[in-house]
Amino acid sequence: MSKGDFYSVRMRASEDGAHELGGKHISGGELISTYDNLKNAVNVLLEKALTHSRGTPDFLQIQFELIDKPITKLRPLPIGTNEVESVKEGHSIAQSLLEIAGVPRKCIEKAFEQITENSGLRGAILFDIRSSVRIDNRNEKGVRVSRMDWLTTNFDKWSDHHKITPSLRVKEALVLATKVSQHPATVAELCWSDDPEYITGYVAGKKIGYQRITRLKEYGDERGCRIFFVDGLSDLHAYIEYLEKQPIFVEWEEENVT
Ligand code: WAQ
Ligand code: MG
Ligand code: MG
Ligand code: MG
Structure with missing residues (x-):
């Protein structure tokens, strides 16, 4: 050591x-x-x-x-918040954002149809945007993104600047979304929590940044969602290796305000 x-x-x-x-x-x-x-x-x-x-x-x-391995530093995705009145409106905005990010309409519909059956996982599912099918072979486990973090002092500065109440949840979600979106094969991510009391979720991608949506499920619902929409995955093994093993630190610089 x-x-x-x-x-x-x-x-x-x-x-x-x-x-x-x-x-x-x-x-x-x-x-x-x-x-x-x-x-x-x-x-x-x-x-x-x-x-x-x-x-x-x-x-x-x-x-x-x-x-x-050396730890790669990444800037956090730019953040935006979409206030919605209902789950229905939230889902509709999520679908529009996914489309803007580059996910075909048909693939979005397929993914939403399968959300309930894929909700008990501890990881994420990988969804191919060309074939509109789930391509990881991880069953009820899913793929768990790991080896990533953001120093609390730097995160607190970021939260303060963006007038966002700092929480471990937001930090973890933005770290994960930043790491996942950075890979060339990732087109977009859709997420909401499986924790019954937390109903804000997000859509993220290189083009759109980290777009929070204030209501993507009803209070009390323990069904969560985490889907990575991917394209051009000739090497699924290398992609999963990146998600699980490539170490990432998120770091925000006040000068390059995003
Ligand atoms: N890698 C892959 N999938 C994960 C990971 C991970 N490290 N962590 C969680 N998941 C999957 C898993 O299937 C969970 O059931 C699901 O995501 C939800 O996880 O206000 O809290 O940690 O900006 O419950 C997003 C909005 C909060 C934050 C998301 O998710 C905000 C959240 P949770
Ligand atoms: Mg979490
Ligand atoms: Mg959870
Ligand atoms: Mg109990």
Whole structure:
């Protein structure tokens, strides 16, 4: 262990048994930590799982591992907020944004038809925009994006500048969306939480940035959604490798205001 080393720390928690034994997904989390901060990092993830609105976990796993690659820095996607009155209006705006981002109408319709059946996952599904079918072979697991973070001090400056109440949730979502959208094969992302009390979701993409939509599901609904719309995926394995393994730090610079 040397001074400049970073560690990937990951957590998953479920109820009524481990995920692989059919348990209900409660909470997951991933962050990057220095060696000296590991105790705190593990605690942040433990706290997240133990106080979760989806339930009380009876299975929890936290692991850390040394990151053996240089960490790429990315600027956060520009953020926008779309205020809507109803879920119906929210979905309609989400569909328009996906179309602007480059997802064909037919593919958007197909994806929305399958949202309910794909809602119990702990990861994301990959949806091909040409064939309009799900192409990851991860079943009820999905693909979990990992090895990404944003220093709290820098995130707090960003939140302050954008007049957004800082929260772990917004930080995690914008970090993930920034990492995912940066890959050339990603066309867009659609997301809303599986936490019953959180109804704001987003559509993200290179062209449109991170577009929050204030209502994408009803309060109390435990069905979430996370779909990555992808194009030109000749190498699915390399794409998933990027999502799971490429280390990313998001960093905002006040001068280049976005
Ligand atoms: N990698 C892949 N999929 C993930 C990951 C990940 N690291 N984390 C979560 N998911 C999937 C998984 O299927 C979850 O069920 C689903 O996404 C929702 O996750 O106000 O809180 O963490 O700007 O519940 C977006 C809006 C909040 C934030 C999204 O999602 C805002 C949210 P949650
Ligand atoms: Mg419970
Ligand atoms: Mg999350
Ligand atoms: Mg959740």
